[in-house]
Amino acid sequence: xxxxxxxxxxxxxxxxxxxxxxxxxxxxxxxxxxxxxxxxxxxxxxxxxxxxxxxxxxxxxxxxxxxxxxxxxxxxxxxxxxxxxxxxxx
Numbered sequence: 001x002x003x004x005x006x007x008x009x010x011x012x013x014x015x016x017x018x019x020x021x022x023x024x025x026x027x028x029x030x031x032x033x034x035x036x037x038x039x040x041x042x043x044x045x046x047x048x049x050x051x052x053x054x055x056x057x058x059x060x061x062x063x064x065x066x067x068x069x070x071x072x073x074x075x076x077x078x079x080x081x082x083x084x085x086x087x088x089x090x
Contacts, residue, residue: 071077
C-alpha cells in the first residue's frame with residue numbers, strides 16, 4: 001500500500017515537473033516571438049517611410065527642376081557660358 005502511494009506521489013511530481021518545464025520553455029519561445037514581432041514592425045515602418053519618399057520622388061521625376069538637377073549631378077551637363085566651380089579642398 002505504501003509503495004502505491006509513493007508511486008502516485010512520484011508520478012504526480014514528475015508530471016508537475018514536466019508541466020513546469022514545458023511552461024518555462026513556452027514562455028521563452030513567446031518572449032522570442034514578441035521580440036521578433038517588434039523588430040519586424042520597426043522594419044515595416046522604416047520601409048513604409050522609404051516607400052513614401054520614393055512615391056514623392058516618383059511624382060517629381062517629370063518636373064523640369066528634377067530633370068535639370070539630374071542632368072547637373074549625374075551627367076555633368078550645364079547651361080552654355082555657365083561657370084562651375086568645384087571645391088577640391090575636401
